Structures are given as structure tokens and as C-alpha cells.
Amino acid sequence: MCSKGVKNRSGFKFNGLNEYTISDESFAFSPEKTFECGQCFRFNRTASGSYEGVLDGRLVSVSGKNGYAKVTVIEGPCDLDFSGYLDSFFDVSTDYSKLSSELSAKDDVMKEAVTASFGIRLLRQDFFETVISFIVSANNNIPRIKKCIESICLNYGKNIGGKAFAFPVAETLSKVSGEELAKVCRVGYRGPYIANTARLFAEGKADFEKIKALSLSDKYKTVLSFPGVGPKVLNCIMLFSGLDRSAFPVDVWVERMMNELYGLKDTDRNKLEKYGKEYFGDNAGLAQQYLFYYIRQIHGK
DNA sequence: AACCAGGATCAAC
DNA sequence: GTTGATCATGGT
Numbered sequence: 001m002c003s004k005g006v007k008n009r010s011g012f013k014f015n016g017l018n019e020y021t022i023s024d025e026s027f028a029f030s031p032e033k034t035f036e037c038g039q040c041f042r043f044n045r046t047a048s049g050s051y052e053g054v055l056d057g058r059l060v061s062v063s064g065k066n067g068y069a070k071v072t073v074i075e076g077p078c079d080l081d082f083s084g085y086l087d088s089f090f091d092v093s094t095d096y097s098k099l100s101s102e103l104s105a106k107d108d109v110m111k112e113a114v115t116a117s118f119g120i121r122l123l124r125q126d127f128f129e130t131v132i133s134f135i136v137s138a139n140n141n142i143p144r145i146k147k148c149i150e151s152i153c154l155n156y157g158k159n160i161g162g163k164a165f166a167f168p169v170a171e172t173l174s175k176v177s178g179e180e181l182a183k184v185c186r187v188g189y190r191g192p193y194i195a196n197t198a199r200l201f202a203e204g205k206a207d208f209e210k211i212k213a214l215s216l217s218d219k220y221k222t223v224l225s226f227p228g229v230g231p232k233v234l235n236c237i238m239l240f241s242g243l244d245r246s247a248f249p250v251d252v253w254v255e256r257m258m259n260e261l262y263g264l265k266d267t268d269r270n271k272l273e274k275y276g277k278e279y280f281g282d283n284a285g286l287a288q289q290y291l292f293y294y295i296r297q298i299h300g301k
Numbered sequence: 302a303a304c305c306a307g308g309a310t311c312a313a314c
Numbered sequence: 315g316t317t318g319a320t321c322a323t324g325g326t
Contacts, residue, residue, distance in 0.1 A: 190309090227309095
């Protein structure tokens, strides 16, 4: 693979100013599909077709296509370390072309889903932000989830220049009452869940590095113990924070998908989750995301 | 005006 | 272990 250390490091390269780029024909990437497939909530399309969002305390603009990506820092520091953050965030080391062809071979439904969804990358997102975001997502719709999260950032996050705000740190959120969160950020009954889970983080009882070191089943048990986290939100957190790429979240859309596309009559989401994990194995997470994007596209979302 | 959205929680069985 | 009511909010 790597020939005696003379090869440049693969992944994002820093241009010394404010741009980070990756150019590699095996880098499967669609900004639109990646940012609009429901795995993240803070990236929005701009007039030029690029996507703007906040990452690691910086406001960035992302553009690209298969084989190429460019990240421009609009607000915040530009340092060499950020290229490593981007490698992790965009899961650069995973070969999505390879995984996609493996999934396509499973069945015709999956084959169509891959065709519709190719270019999605499973992001490796900040753990605390992912936990809080998916607590907000429960029994909620994507446009409103995004509004709630932006409000949380605007009211309790650090300003990083212009009108951009970072996702708040746990110490800050833990001092806000659930009632205030409900009133100010319109999160409804999820307010106390957010406050209490943020408290766990602030008290050091939800340390990502420690959780990462646990066995897979203990990771699941620990995250499931957070207030406001049930089976579905649990799987989203595992998948989108990079803790387990074989997670298989089943929401109303995935249930609909498995009923309509796979002909399964079951409506028990725990059973559907088990089925998905067994059927797709190690790649269940990516399969789920392809199918989620695909079924929503069929229904005009 | 009911119904829906990337569901979780608690009580009751 | 499984089922049902209840939980805010805003859009359709």
C-alpha cells in the first residue's frame, strides 16, 4: 500500500490559507446527499450549491463531487490539525465504493437504493452534539429538529464570528433548566431530557473516550441509559458518532421502507432492527442510511 | 380539525 | 417482557 514513507499522507490537504481539499478518485462524495440524508442537522445549502455548517468550532463551506472535496473555513482558525479532524469527520479511510458494490449484490431493492444514494458518507460527528441532537429528534420532523438545534446553539453556544455559533459545551447546557430549554428553544417535553443528559456529560459520567473503550454491548447499555435515549435514538447516536457502523436505527421511515420495499409485515421496530442487523451485518448502518434516503426520495421528501 | 414527525417514558398487565 | 396513554410543537 504505502511505499516506504515517501508517499504523502492521504486525506485532506491544507493549502496554508483557509482551504482543505482532498482529491482521490476513490473518494465517493455527494455533498447534497451527505448533508441532506438526515444524519446531521447543522449544514444548509447555500445559493451556490455548497453546504455551510459549523464543525469543530469553525464555520465552513463544503463543496465537491465524487473524487473531490473542498472545505473552506469562513470563520474560525485555520490550522494543520483541522485536516485530521476532516479526515475523521468525512470518514476518509472508508472505501464507500467498495461497500456500495457489496451492498448492491445483496438484492434488487438495495441495488436501487445504492443507485439513488451513492455519494452519502457516514459522518463521524461530535458525540455530545449527536446525543443532544437525536434526543431532540424524537417524535419530531427534520425541519423542526434543525430549528430547535439552531436555537440551542444561538442561545447557549459560543459565537465563532459573524452570526455563527458553535454547539454549546456540556458545562453550559447542564446549567440550563429543562423548562427554559422548552420555552426558549421550543423543544417541548424534551427539555428535561436534554438538561439531564447534559448534566451527565458535565459530571464526566458520559466521557466519549471511556465509552469508546467499552465492549460493544456496554457501549449500547451506557448510551441507552442517557435520559431521552431509547432504542431508535440509541442506534442513531451509535451510527452517526462513529461508535458502531453496524447500528440500524428503525424509525417510521425505515419501518415504512421494510414494509413497502422488503414486504415485511412486521411493525415491531425492535424486531425490524434485529432483522436489519442480521441481514446487512457489519454494513447495516450504511445500508440503513441508503434505504432511509431512498424511501424518502420515493415519497417526495 | 385530526394527523404526522429520524420516539421515549411510565404504569399496568 | 409487552402494550397503551401521554408527552410539546409546528406543519399539513
